Amino acid sequence: xxxxxxxxxxxxxxxxxxxxxxxxxxxxxxxxxxxxxxxxxxxxxxxxxxxxxxxxxxxxxxxxxxxxxxxxxxxxxxxxxxxxxxxxxxxxxxxxxxxxxxxxxxxxxxxxxxxxxxxxxxxxxxxxxxxxxxxxxxxxxxxxxxxxxxxxxxxxxxxxxxxxxxxxxxxxxxxxxxxxxxxxxxxxxxxxxxxxxxxxxxxxxxxxxxxxxxxxxxxxxxxxxxxxxxxxxxxx
Amino acid sequence: xxxxxxxxxxxxxxxxxxxxxxxxxxxxxxxxxxxxxxxxxxxxxxxxxxxxxxxxxxxxxxxxxxxxxxxxxxxxxxxxxxxxxxxxxxxxxxxxxxxxxxxxxxxxxxxxxxxxxxxxxxxxxxxxxxxxxxxxxxxxxxxxxxxxxxxxxxxxxxxxxxxxxxxxxxxxxxxxxxxxxxxxxxxxxxxxxxxxxxxxxxxxxxxxxxxxxxxxxxxxxxxxxxxxxxxxxxxxxxxxxxxxxxxxxxxxxxxxxxxxxxxxxxxxxxxxxxxxxxxxxxxxxxxxxxxxxxxxxxxxxxxxxxxxxxxxxxxxxxxxxxxxxxxxxxxxxxxxxxxxxxxxxxxxxxxxxxxxxxxxxxxxxxxxxxx
Amino acid sequence: xxxxxxxxxxxxxxxxxxxxxxxxxxxxxxxxxxxxxxxxxxxxxxxxxxxxxxxxxxxxxxxxxxxxxxxxxxxxxxxxxxxxxxxxxxxxxxxxxxxxxxxxxxxxxxxxxxxxxxxxxxxxxxxxxxxxxxxxxxxxxxxxxxxxxxxxxxxxxxxxxxxxxxxxxxxxxxxxxxxxxxxxxxxxxxxxxxxxxxxxxxxxxxxxxxxxxxxxxxxxxxxxxxxxxxxxxxxxxxxxxxxxxxxxxxxxxxxxxxxxxxxxxxxxxxxxxxxxxxxxxxxxxxxxxxxxxxxxxxxxxxxxxxxxxxxxxxxxxxxxxxxxxxxxxxxxxxxxxxxxxx
Numbered sequence: 024x025x026x027x028x029x030x031x032x033x034x035x036x037x038x039x040x041x042x043x044x045x046x047x048x049x050x051x052x053x054x055x056x057x058x059x060x061x062x063x064x065x066x067x068x069x070x071x072x073x074x075x076x077x078x079x080x081x082x083x084x085x086x087x088x089x090x091x092x093x094x095x096x097x098x099x100x101x102x103x104x105x106x107x108x109x110x111x112x113x114x115x116x117x118x119x120x121x122x123x124x125x126x127x128x129x130x131x132x133x134x135x136x137x138x139x140x141x142x143x144x145x146x147x148x149x150x151x152x153x154x155x156x157x158x159x160x161x162x163x164x165x166x167x168x169x170x171x172x173x174x175x176x177x178x179x180x181x182x183x184x185x186x187x188x189x190x191x192x193x194x195x196x197x198x199x200x201x202x203x204x205x206x207x208x209x210x211x212x213x214x215x216x217x218x219x220x221x222x223x224x225x226x227x228x229x230x231x232x233x234x235x236x237x238x239x240x241x242x243x244x245x246x247x248x249x250x251x252x253x254x255x256x257x258x259x
Numbered sequence: 260x261x262x263x264x265x266x267x268x269x270x271x272x273x274x275x276x277x278x279x280x281x282x283x284x285x286x287x288x289x290x291x292x293x294x295x296x297x298x299x300x301x302x303x304x305x306x307x308x309x310x311x312x313x314x315x316x317x318x319x320x321x322x323x324x325x326x327x328x329x330x331x332x333x334x335x336x337x338x339x340x341x342x343x344x345x346x347x348x349x350x351x352x353x354x355x356x357x358x359x360x361x362x363x364x365x366x367x368x369x370x371x372x373x374x375x376x377x378x379x380x381x382x383x384x385x386x387x388x389x390x391x392x393x394x395x396x397x398x399x400x401x402x403x404x405x406x407x408x409x410x411x412x413x414x415x416x417x418x419x420x421x422x423x424x425x426x427x428x429x430x431x432x433x434x435x436x437x438x439x440x441x442x443x444x445x446x447x448x449x450x451x452x453x454x455x456x457x458x459x460x461x462x463x464x465x466x467x468x469x470x471x472x473x474x475x476x477x478x479x480x481x482x483x484x485x486x487x488x489x490x491x492x493x494x495x496x497x498x499x500x501x502x503x504x505x506x507x508x509x510x511x512x513x514x515x516x517x518x519x520x521x522x523x524x525x526x527x528x529x530x531x532x533x534x535x536x537x538x539x540x541x542x543x544x545x546x547x548x549x550x551x552x553x554x555x556x557x558x559x560x561x562x563x564x565x566x567x568x569x570x571x572x573x574x575x576x577x578x579x580x581x582x583x584x585x586x587x588x589x590x591x592x593x594x595x596x597x598x599x600x601x602x603x604x605x606x607x608x609x610x611x612x613x614x615x616x617x618x619x620x621x622x623x624x625x626x627x628x629x630x
Numbered sequence: 631x632x633x634x635x636x637x638x639x640x641x642x643x644x645x646x647x648x649x650x651x652x653x654x655x656x657x658x659x660x661x662x663x664x665x666x667x668x669x670x671x672x673x674x675x676x677x678x679x680x681x682x683x684x685x686x687x688x689x690x691x692x693x694x695x696x697x698x699x700x701x702x703x704x705x706x707x708x709x710x711x712x713x714x715x716x717x718x719x720x721x722x723x724x725x726x727x728x729x730x731x732x733x734x735x736x737x738x739x740x741x742x743x744x745x746x747x748x749x750x751x752x753x754x755x756x757x758x759x760x761x762x763x764x765x766x767x768x769x770x771x772x773x774x775x776x777x778x779x780x781x782x783x784x785x786x787x788x789x790x791x792x793x794x795x796x797x798x799x800x801x802x803x804x805x806x807x808x809x810x811x812x813x814x815x816x817x818x819x820x821x822x823x824x825x826x827x828x829x830x831x832x833x834x835x836x837x838x839x840x841x842x843x844x845x846x847x848x849x850x851x852x853x854x855x856x857x858x859x860x861x862x863x864x865x866x867x868x869x870x871x872x873x874x875x876x877x878x879x880x881x882x883x884x885x886x887x888x889x890x891x892x893x894x895x896x897x898x899x900x901x902x903x904x905x906x907x908x909x910x911x912x913x914x915x916x917x918x919x920x921x922x923x924x925x926x927x928x929x930x931x932x933x934x935x936x937x938x939x940x941x942x943x944x945x946x947x948x949x950x951x952x953x954x955x956x957x958x959x960x961x962x963x964x965x966x967x968x969x970x971x972x
Contacts, residue, residue, distance in 0.1 A: 132629035
């Protein structure tokens with residue numbers, strides 16, 4: 024895992040992992056967006072915290088002289104920057120319509136917020152009120168965490184038959200599967216219900232460990248458990 | 260988790276002083292309360308705005324925040340002061356609210372309606388003119404008017420407006436002695452005698468939708484006469500007035516010919532009542548870019564939106580600009596959103612949001628939505 | 631032995647070729663490269679290197695450049711008296727011009743086609759021009775002393791004709807762009823009354839610039855400059871005289887055609903008068919004509935109101951004009967002044 028991250032020259036892995044409010048697997052990009060820049064251009068450091076860290080270890084002045092790629096449009100130093108939300112918007116996007124994707128995701132968050140605020144006002148006791156998460160991004164994180172599979176089934180052909188073999192899964196792949204399953208479940212909606220509304224419901228269900236997506240993950244786990252006899256087929 | 264609740268409570272307490280005001284009666288509000296939110300009583304809200312009046316996005320917010328709170332802003336206070344000071348024996352003064360999209364014109368109008376209601380005015384309020392002239396659901400009924408040649412009627416909208424009028428003026432219609440001055444004959448069997456209360460006229464219009472537009476015509480003429488005779492003081496509020504002056508509407512006659520607003524029978528009574536040839540009242544009108552199609556939406560200034568005809572009709576009027584939030588108003592709005600759990604996050608956020616929304620109230624609300 | 635020569639190659643010595651073919655001992659020392667005779671001798675059919683050696687060019691003895699011997703205080707006008715294509719040895723300047731290949735310097739002046747193609751003005755250096763001017767001076771009259779400032783020139787010569795001459799590289803000496811003639815005149819220099827000014831502006835249209843008060847008429851429809859000049863003069867005279875003519879149909883001008891806003895003729899006056907009469911509870915039976923002639927001075931605060939409405943229409947709508955209108959209407963209707971944020 025660690026070897027993938029060393030493309031960012033001069034910045035060690037430990038510095039990245041110290042940013043503990045968001046997981047390092049998302050920050051680990053080999054390139055920032057489509058590259059019309061040559062390979063020796065470095066990735067941009069656009070978060071204030073990371074710049075501060077570089078200043079502490081005196082690396083920022085070196086980076087300032089070397090050529091750096093410009094950050095993408097959604098890579099801001101805003102307080103509300105969340106790489107998981109950006110990734111989600113990219114997965115929702117079709118035909119390059121980023122603005123539409125972003126509007127849909129933002130409306131979904133708004134719906135989540137409204138539902139949660141309603142529940143908050145309906146809850147009677149202070150403990151119940153305290154349990155309700157009101158921040159839609161926290162709900163999203165919770166939902167993704169609950170939907171991630173721990174193993175995947177790989178089709179492996181032995182002796183003319185294709186077996187579904189349980190195999191380990193990388194973090195990136197599990198994140199991809201979680202987002203994909205969420206979007207699949209959302210797009211399975213009725214014609215009259217709009218995407219943001221359905222997506223909000225799916226997110227809330229997943230955060231609550233109920234609903235279609237979590238069921239799909241649990242089915243996968245059960246299937247893996249059932250097929251554990253074939254696990255040795257990964258090595259021959 | 261419990262400590263978070265205590266934090267919320269303490270935050271609410273400390274901020275209750277800075278963005279709320281307990282003065283919920285517009286007649287008593289003054290400049291000390293600029294930028295502060297006051298809560299409207301739910302019953303009053305239902306009475307005044309059941310059939311429209313507050314923008315749809317705001318209605319969603321009231322449901323989420325479980326209360327209707329309006330911000331006290333300078334333009335509204337200005338007009339309230341002017342209305343209090345005017346001599347009611349002189350012809351009516353007209354005020355025109357203008358501003359960019361999302362600056363708060365409709366909500367200022369709502370504030371003024373609340374004030375008018377409290378002060379005992381008889382309210383004539385059109386929530387949004389473009390609903391009649393430019394919104395075309397599949398079941399829109401447009402019939403040829405019977406009392407006027409070549410005019411187009413919109414009976415359902417007229418009946419809905421009569422309901423709205425009845426709801427807003429329940430109290431005055433029941434207690435006041437507002438009576439018609441002459442007899443009106445609708446058909447061979449139906450007629451309203453002279454001296455009948457206005458409530459009866461309104462009921463007739465709601466019951467017999469066919470005559471609703473004519474009823475409105477007659478009703479507004481009567482209101483004018485009554486105001487002149489000092490029986491009641493009238494407050495006319497129209498949102499999206501410039502829609503009456505745009506050359507075309509989306510309506511068409513039953514023979515599929517496009518009509519201009521002058522050929523719709525509902526425009527005439529409201530044109531009459533916005534003239535300044537009567538006394539004992541006040542007229543507040545808004546000009547909105549959203550009331551006209553997109554290719555005429557370049558400018559938000561009133562003379563551009565009203566065209567030559569509208570300007571001449573309303574001249575002389577007092578133009579009132581509804582601007583963006585000032586610093587104080589912005590901070591107060593941000594703390595209100597935090598209190599209502601709509602906005603959360605570190606305080607640095609405020610400067611970011613201020614720049615991103617350019618202090619425009621609607622943009623600020625939209626930006627806070629996913630956060 | 632004979633070999634049939636199928637391909638005629640001019641300049642080659644065929645007999646030698648045939649001889650070469652036949653003999654087996656004709657090896658030059660270079661080709662063997664110091665090998666022993668016992669080694670197998672490689673048959674060299676093409677023998678290119680030999681031919682190249684023979685064709686070494688004979689260097690001609692070229693005398694040194696004239697430019698090396700020139701004194702720095704010479705009179706250049708004598709060296710280059712008239713227009714002449716560039717001659718590198720006569721020009722003592724280290725000029726480089728042309729396509730710069732990668733990693734090398736631009737090409738020098740010797741045998742530089744680029745420098746020779748373009749026209750040069752080496753015959754028009756400042757001292758030469760000065761002497762030419764001195765020679766012409768006796769044929770010139772003095773610049774008038776009183777035309778010493780821009781204002782004086784504009785006052786006495788208000789009309790400006792602008793033409794352009796071009797120097798270009800082309801088979802033809804004439805440049806089609808040089809036929810364009812521009813005439814510029816200030817509108818205030820023309821004698822026009824109100825009606826004539828309005829008509830002139832409508833005739834001239836876009837060619838008038840409000841901020842600089844200049845009318846600019848451009849003509850390029852004729853092939854010759856003189857014709858365009860005549861045309862431009864004709865246009866100016868025609869517009870001027872036409873604007874003084876009053877046609878019958880000009881009486882049909884409606885309110886909407888008016889180029890400025892006249893308060894008296896418009897609806898706003900009627901509104902004002904009606905409102906005033908209502909305030910006083912008087913009867914209002916005025917007709918249109920009487921309203922136009924109604925004396926507004928009797929209404930308090932009316933002059934300011936009239937001014938602000940006129941400026942709203944004439945100067946366009948903006949925040950400033952709207953503010954002015956606001957204050958004037960409030961004064962007219964007797965309302966308190968607008969609240970400002972404190």
